[in-house]
Amino acid sequence: MPASRRTGEVRRRGDDLLSIGAVLAHLRDDFPEVTISKIRFLEAEGLVEPKRTPSGYRKFSPADLERLAYVLRMQRDHYLPLRVIREHLDAMERGEQPPALPAPDNRPGPLEEADRELVAGYPTAGVRLGRAELLAAAESSERELAEWEAYGLVAAGSDGGFDGETLQIARLVAELGRYGLEPRHLRAMKAAADREVALVEQVVAPLRRHRNPQTRAHAEATARELATLSVRLHAAMVQAGLRPKP
Numbered sequence: 001m002p003a004s005r006r007t008g009e010v011r012r013r014g015d016d017l018l019s020i021g022a023v024l025a026h027l028r029d030d031f032p033e034v035t036i037s038k039i040r041f042l043e044a045e046g047l048v049e050p051k052r053t054p055s056g057y058r059k060f061s062p063a064d065l066e067r068l069a070y071v072l073r074m075q076r077d078h079y080l081p082l083r084v085i086r087e088h089l090d091a092m093e094r095g096e097q098p099p100a101l102p103a104p105d106n107r108p109g110p111l112e113e114a115d116r117e118l119v120a121g122y123p124t125a126g127v128r129l130g131r132a133e134l135l136a137a138a139e140s141s142e143r144e145l146a147e148w149e150a151y152g153l154v155a156a157g158s159d160g161g162f163d164g165e166t167l168q169i170a171r172l173v174a175e176l177g178r179y180g181l182e183p184r185h186l187r188a189m190k191a192a193a194d195r196e197v198a199l200v201e202q203v204v205a206p207l208r209r210h211r212n213p214q215t216r217a218h219a220e221a222t223a224r225e226l227a228t229l230s231v232r233l234h235a236a237m238v239q240a241g242l243r244p245k246p
Contacts (some may be wrong), residue, residue: 017051017059026065031072037129037137037167039068045082047071047089074101128161138170148173151183153190192234200226 018026020036027034042048043058048067050058060068067089074080074088078101088098129137135145148154153173154166162170173186200223207219 017061018065020050020058020060023060023065023068027069027072030069031076034072035137037133037164041164042068042071042082045086047082047086128157128159128163129167130161131156134162134167134170137167138174140170140174144174144177145170147183151187151190153183153186196227196230196234200230 020039023039024034024036039048043050048060048064048071050060050064053059070089071082071085074085075082080088080101084099091098131142131145135142138145145154148170149156154162154169156162156166173183176186177183203226204219204223207215207222210216210219
């Protein structure tokens, strides 16, 4: 059933509040890739603000459900970053017309797709996942996760949890596994990523040691920009290497 019809049914029942699991069930038909972790990420980014029970459980209103569906639709159909989607939502709340949208069939190329994955595809800062939650979100088994850890592809934090970037890595490793690429084959990618991290650190380390808070903030912005450029360069090189030679 389309999310719009489901949302309408929720509204006809009044102001019933939904658990995060119920929200996931309402959204899954139209957005099969959505996960509880993605909903929590969108909450952390301020795109939805569910109520909380005294015991801390999230409770979503019909308006929250509509906002989530709008965000997911803008990401899927128009490849908009969350910053732009937030501007659209703010404009609509003020009763204004949001900016014109790009055509849904204006698909990005491989480099733009890589950028979209960085800004919109997965949870990032502020998200912590337990082991079982990571396995569910990555649709993988404990045996697979243990093997990824053994090869250094993913690692838990000091609290035993995993962040959003680790979830993205886990999903990609699992997807590559479906093509027959095992964790031992991916050690070269991990080693290359470590070298790129070291290169970025060389650039930003002097800025991070600075006493001025603005300079340190500039260091973090520079690190993110260099990481994005590194991903784009890597994608371009892989695409160039795979292109049939004339």
